[in-house]
Amino acid sequence: MELEVTIQRYLPEQSSEPFKQSYTVPYDTSTSVLDALTYIKEELDPTLSYRWSCRMAICGSCGIMLNGKPMLGCNVFLRDYVKTGMLLEPMAHFPVERDLIIDMESFLTHLEAVKPYLISKDSKESVQTFEPNNQTPQQLDKYQQFSSCINCGLCYSACPQFGLNPEFIGPAALTLAHRYNLDNRDAGQAERMPMINSEEGAWSCTFVGYCSEVCPKSVDPAAAVNQSKVTSATDLLMSLLGGRS
Amino acid sequence: MQQSDFDILVVGGGGAGLRASIAAAEKSPHLKIGLVSKVYPMRSHTVAAEGGAAAVTLEKDSFQAHLEDTVMGSDWLAEQKVVDYFVRHAYQELVQMEHWGCPWSRKEDGSIQVRRFGGMKVERTWFAADKTGFHMLHTLYQTSLKFPQIQRLDEFFVLDLLVLDNAIAGVIAIEVATGELHLLRAKSVILATGGAGRLFRFNTNGGIVTGDGMAMAYRHGVALRDMEFVQYHPTGLPGSGILITEASRGEGGIMVNKDGYRYLQDYGLGPETPLGKPENKYMELGPRDKLSQAFWQEQQAGRTGKYGDSDVVYLDLRHLGEKYLQERLPFISELAKAFVNIDPAREPIPVRPAVHYTMGGIMTDAQCETSIKGLYAAGECASVGLHGANRLGSNSLTELLVFGRLAGEQAAENASNQDFAAMPALQEQSSKLQQQLAALNERTSGESWVEIKKELLITMEEGCGIYRTEAGMQKTLQTIRELRKRYQTVHIQDKSKIYNTEFFMCLEVGFGLDIAEATCLGALERRESRGAHQRLDEGCTSRNDQDFLSHSLVYFQGQEAARLEWQEVDTSILPPAERAYGDAAKSGDATKGAK
Ligand SMILES: Cc1cc2nc3c(=O)[nH]c(=O)nc-3n(C[C@H](O)[C@H](O)[C@H](O)COP(=O)(O)OP(=O)(O)OC[C@H]3O[C@@H](n4cnc5c(N)ncnc54)[C@H](O)[C@@H]3O)c2cc1C
Ligand code: SF4
Ligand code: FES
Numbered sequence: 001m002e003l004e005v006t007i008q009r010y011l012p013e014q015s016s017e018p019f020k021q022s023y024t025v026p027y028d029t030s031t032s033v034l035d036a037l038t039y040i041k042e043e044l045d046p047t048l049s050y051r052w053s054c055r056m057a058i059c060g061s062c063g064i065m066l067n068g069k070p071m072l073g074c075n076v077f078l079r080d081y082v083k084t085g086m087l088l089e090p091m092a093h094f095p096v097e098r099d100l101i102i103d104m105e106s107f108l109t110h111l112e113a114v115k116p117y118l119i120s121k122d123s124k125e126s127v128q129t130f131e132p133n134n135q136t137p138q139q140l141d142k143y144q145q146f147s148s149c150i151n152c153g154l155c156y157s158a159c160p161q162f163g164l165n166p167e168f169i170g171p172a173a174l175t176l177a178h179r180y181n182l183d184n185r186d187a188g189q190a191e192r193m194p195m196i197n198s199e200e201g202a203w204s205c206t207f208v209g210y211c212s213e214v215c216p217k218s219v220d221p222a223a224a225v226n227q228s229k230v231t232s233a234t235d236l237l238m239s240l241l242g243g244r245s
Numbered sequence: 246m247q248q249s250d251f252d253i254l255v256v257g258g259g260g261a262g263l264r265a266s267i268a269a270a271e272k273s274p275h276l277k278i279g280l281v282s283k284v285y286p287m288r289s290h291t292v293a294a295e296g297g298a299a300a301v302t303l304e305k306d307s308f309q310a311h312l313e314d315t316v317m318g319s320d321w322l323a324e325q326k327v328v329d330y331f332v333r334h335a336y337q338e339l340v341q342m343e344h345w346g347c348p349w350s351r352k353e354d355g356s357i358q359v360r361r362f363g364g365m366k367v368e369r370t371w372f373a374a375d376k377t378g379f380h381m382l383h384t385l386y387q388t389s390l391k392f393p394q395i396q397r398l399d400e401f402f403v404l405d406l407l408v409l410d411n412a413i414a415g416v417i418a419i420e421v422a423t424g425e426l427h428l429l430r431a432k433s434v435i436l437a438t439g440g441a442g443r444l445f446r447f448n449t450n451g452g453i454v455t456g457d458g459m460a461m462a463y464r465h466g467v468a469l470r471d472m473e474f475v476q477y478h479p480t481g482l483p484g485s486g487i488l489i490t491e492a493s494r495g496e497g498g499i500m501v502n503k504d505g506y507r508y509l510q511d512y513g514l515g516p517e518t519p520l521g522k523p524e525n526k527y528m529e530l531g532p533r534d535k536l537s538q539a540f541w542q543e544q545q546a547g548r549t550g551k552y553g554d555s556d557v558v559y560l561d562l563r564h565l566g567e568k569y570l571q572e573r574l575p576f577i578s579e580l581a582k583a584f585v586n587i588d589p590a591r592e593p594i595p596v597r598p599a600v601h602y603t604m605g606g607i608m609t610d611a612q613c614e615t616s617i618k619g620l621y622a623a624g625e626c627a628s629v630g631l632h633g634a635n636r637l638g639s640n641s642l643t644e645l646l647v648f649g650r651l652a653g654e655q656a657a658e659n660a661s662n663q664d665f666a667a668m669p670a671l672q673e674q675s676s677k678l679q680q681q682l683a684a685l686n687e688r689t690s691g692e693s694w695v696e697i698k699k700e701l702l703i704t705m706e707e708g709c710g711i712y713r714t715e716a717g718m719q720k721t722l723q724t725i726r727e728l729r730k731r732y733q734t735v736h737i738q739d740k741s742k743i744y745n746t747e748f749f750m751c752l753e754v755g756f757g758l759d760i761a762e763a764t765c766l767g768a769l770e771r772r773e774s775r776g777a778h779q780r781l782d783e784g785c786t787s788r789n790d791q792d793f794l795s796h797s798l799v800y801f802q803g804q805e806a807a808r809l810e811w812q813e814v815d816t817s818i819l820p821p822a823e824r825a826y827g828d829a830a831k832s833g834d835a836t837k838g839a840k
Contacts, residue, residue, distance in 0.1 A: 053451040118346035134355035
């Protein structure tokens with residue numbers, strides 16, 4: 001079986017304009033879009049560029065737009081696009097570097113901005129006790145889903161707000177902040193709130209919810225952002241009332 | 246060419262590289278650390294590890310027991326003092342990960358939960374659902390953000406080491422986004438570049454696992470040790486090779502052939518354990534090499550099934566029930582559904598062995614230093630001596646932490662007492678490399694790297710598979726040497742600078758060819774069967790301590806054939822004994838010396 005795959009190419013050293021190119025790719029029931037790209041690169045056109053590594057939907061490298069929807073290339077299969085055909089484009093809302101490769105820097109900067117690490121309870125530099133903290137399965141449950149983000153960035157391509165304002169720290173970063181805020185071992189919420197409360201934080205979200213729909217790992221960033229707004233509102237109220245030291 | 250200076254350069258942003266960077270930053274906060282990786286750190290293949298990380302945890306467990314399991318698993322080819330250091334430092338490293346926020350799975354009372362793992366006598370494997378590597382990698386990456394002195398060079402591809410008077414002086418890298426060459430000078434360098442599973446066609450590894458660091462050290466005269474030992478994982482998905490974790494057997498999954506028979510009992514792993522009652526070291530929880538070999542035997546006997554054009558056996562998890570699978574093995578349920586269209590709660594999963602882990606690697610001493618002063622190696626690219634002839638599952642994630650930390654601390658100490666090498670000599674080395682690259686780029690015709698890669702994968706599978714023969718390995722070695730010659734005039738079509746991924750894939754094939762030769766030479770010269778290295782030819786089908794209780798060391802000789810030496814193994818703690826599992830272990834003396 002064969003399918004025509006159309007790809008939006010961009011070769012900045014040759015032309016400033018993107019262009020479309022189609023390739024005919026053989027497939028069977030287990031051929032993923034990533035397999036198709038590999039086939040094209042090895043057999044038809046070695047200049048085609050894209051990112052990938054794990055090919056098992058866990059490293060977050062291979063995001064693309066497939067017929068306009070953000071997806072992981074390794075996790076969608078040609079068998080499901082026989083009727084509709086296939087148009088692959090680079091992830092929306094990010095600057096394109098070449099072909100399907102986008103510039104990830106803004107995404108990483110946003111992640112870093114929320115202090116996404118455990119800020120421990122005892123003093124600044126915690127005394128090293130060599131025993132684990134206690135955390136019950138219920139306490140783990142509270143944040144576990146929000147800790148499953150693979151940093152693929154698909155939710156940023158889905159987010160109309162990020163499309164309008166790249167300064168918006170966006171769904172994945174807010175989710176990560178929320179993940180640590182919900183962790184019973186963490187005491188860093190006060191340090192993260194200014195970012196979450198800021199103009200580029202949770203309040204930029206207009207609750208479209210498309211981020212959760214495209215998330216390949218069911219992280220449900222929209223829920224995290226929404227919960228953050230509640231925390232943020234309480235936090236703001238508390239500070240108005242002078243309840244925060 | 247851009248130039249910059251770092252006290253320490255860490256090459257590799259996987260578990261080992263991140264742990265090393267943090268350790269160096271904690272030990273000597275004033276040092277400037279460069280973390281160089283050809284992909285963003287969280288894309289590193291540590292992310293794919295599913296099962297867990299081992300450390301002595303329960304009351305009934307002991308360091309001695311973990312050491313015995315590891316040494317027996319290694320078929321007595323592990324460095325025993327290294328293993329001893331490892332088992333004693335494992336627990337504190339996993340606790341450290343906990344303090345950094347790693348979401349380890351818990352018992353009801355909130356304490357750490359441990360699970361069974363193949364080849365381990367006692368439950369000692371910590372896990373974070375079935376995404377342990379993912380959680381460890383992200384925890385380490387996120388923690389590394391706390392240290393401003395760790396400067397990341399993401400998507401920088403390292404091409405070569407700079408060595409002066411047998412001391413490390415830095416590395417040369419290309420910035421993938423621009424194609425620009427960088428001379429990165431350093432006082433210490435740590436290689437943490439991962440394994441080389443992509444030398445084989447059918448494997449559980451990500452596309453970046455191409456052995457680059459091994460080849461770089463090897464080309465500068467560092468020995469590659471024990472490269473003939475390549476671990477097959479018994480349960481890869483047919484077609485893609487995607488891993489179905491061993492934890493699925495630890496949780497009670499069973500392996501059956503096409504007749505629904507639990508064939509492992511016929512291969513020294515029985516008697517059959519009752520359904521839902523897995524027992525350590527029996528049946529499905531035997532070590533990986535034995536399980537993969539049993540597959541091969543079943544395949545020869547015509548008792549395997551078919552999935553597409555792959556021969557397969559079946560991993561049956563149905564008796565665990567949907568709810569339990571969702572809770573304990575959510576990721577593998579998802580993978581089975583996506584990649585073979587099977588719901589493990591309803592149907593058995595077709596599986597077959599796939600190349601999984603590179604036991605051998607860059608030879609280091611017990612402190613992670615190589616024979617080049619100031620050059621360290623840690624993680625899967627290294628051979629510190631932990632795994633010998635066969636690695637036990639869940640020892641390697643812990644290895645990344647224990648030896649990543651050690652390498653980071655050693656590198657920091659070295660950098661504190663060291664000056665930078667003088668620039669002119671380094672610039673000279675760099676311009677030489679620059680000319681070679683230019684020659685590759687300017688070549689207008691020749692053979693494509695794709696052809697060479699395909700032939701390499703096929704010949705490795707034929708000659709260095711689960712079972713090996715003299716004739717098969719001779720042929721493969723011959724082929725590799727021819728491919729190395731052909732690679733001299735390899736051709737790439739893409740001449741651009743920005744994200745020229747063809748160029749990097751071509752370089753990876755070049756690295757692969759060199760280490761393939763070392764792998765095959767080690768395999769050919771080891772005329773015995775031990776651990777993951779199993780031979781079918783006469784006189785070589787069993788372990789031979791008389792002649793081969795030694796590490797193989799392979800040395801690069803440029804375009805000439807590589808050279809092999811043997812190195813004595815440290816057996817000072819646990820004298821060699823029979824390696825037996827299942828009930829067979831009871832009659833042998835393998836457990837002598839156990840408490
Ligand atoms: C599917 C799978 C499941 C596994 N499950 C388990 C398990 O349950 N328990 C267990 O103990 N072990 C497991 N393992 C083994 C374990 O995960 C690996 O051995 C380990 O993660 C390797 O980590 P590392 O840091 O050495 O290398 P990696 O994580 O592979 O990282 C290598 C790094 O080096 C960089 N790099 C490589 N070449 C270059 C270059 N030329 N220039 C710049 N950077 C470079 C890469 O970008 C990457 O950042 C599993 C392995 C696989 C494949
Ligand atoms: S939240 Fe989901 S879509 Fe967004 S980056 Fe994380 S895994 Fe990707
Ligand atoms: S290649 Fe890793 S997520 Fe697709």
